[in-house]
Amino acid sequence: MDFAIEPVAEDALLLRFGDGIDIDLNARVHAAARAIRAAKLPGITDIAPAYATLLVRFDPLSRGGDALPESVTKILDRGFQQGDEPEASSPRKPATQHTEIPVCYGGEYGPDLGTIAQRAGMTPDQVIERHMRTEYTVAMLGFAPGFPYLLGLDSALHTPRRANPRTRVPAGSVAIGGAQTGIYPRELPGGWNLIGRTPLVLFDSDRDPPCLLAPGDCVRFRTIHANELRRLAERGT
Secondary structure: OOOEEEEEEEEEEEEEEOOOOOHHHHHHHHHHHHHHHHHHHEEEEEEEEOOOEEEEEOOOOOOOOOOOHHHHHHHHHHOOOHHHHHHHOOOOOOOOOEEEEEEOHHHHHOHHHHHHHHHHHHHHHHHHHHHHOOOOEEEEEOOOOOEEEEEOOOOOHEEEEEEEEOEEEEEEEEEEOOOEEOOOOOEEEOOOEEEOOOOOOOOOOOOOOOOOOOOOOOOEEEEOOOHHHHHHHHHOO
């Protein structure tokens, strides 16, 4: 497949596979990340997938640093030969992690659920059912540590961001912004539409790994009542 390599700093390359938000394009980004990790090229310090790009950080003083663009190109050219995914060059590909996210929808925890339902011509219960029926993919983490951008939202639920962002969005808020759904890992300002809340802790610097979700993971939501939300939150789930 076609991609371009752009130097963005003395210690970073940006691999650009396309533009826009597209689940198939994002899958190729993650496949490329797996192939590069499996190659264990010397000097690479971090690999960060985004929607259509892949950031590769490296030690510029390491052996082979100057040849890194050429090395990466060879790895991906082999892996994507004739349109194949690069799993062949990544035999130790980890199993995809599947995570179920409990959510208390609506009410004080999802104040924008009614607005989304009205815009979509549905009842709030229908919005909840559609939000839960999908298996989502973590396209990337960004905005704040542990914030997952999830692809796979039913097109009927696509909703523009709020015209007036909130200055405080509670931790664990499940939200819709445009064609995406996501979860606020801690209290933050934000303009996405809030539909519910989860008691799960998405980011904990004392945990290993600190992020509950990782790029490429699969996520499903399930509904819980407010009393279960409080119970699980008290347990520090």
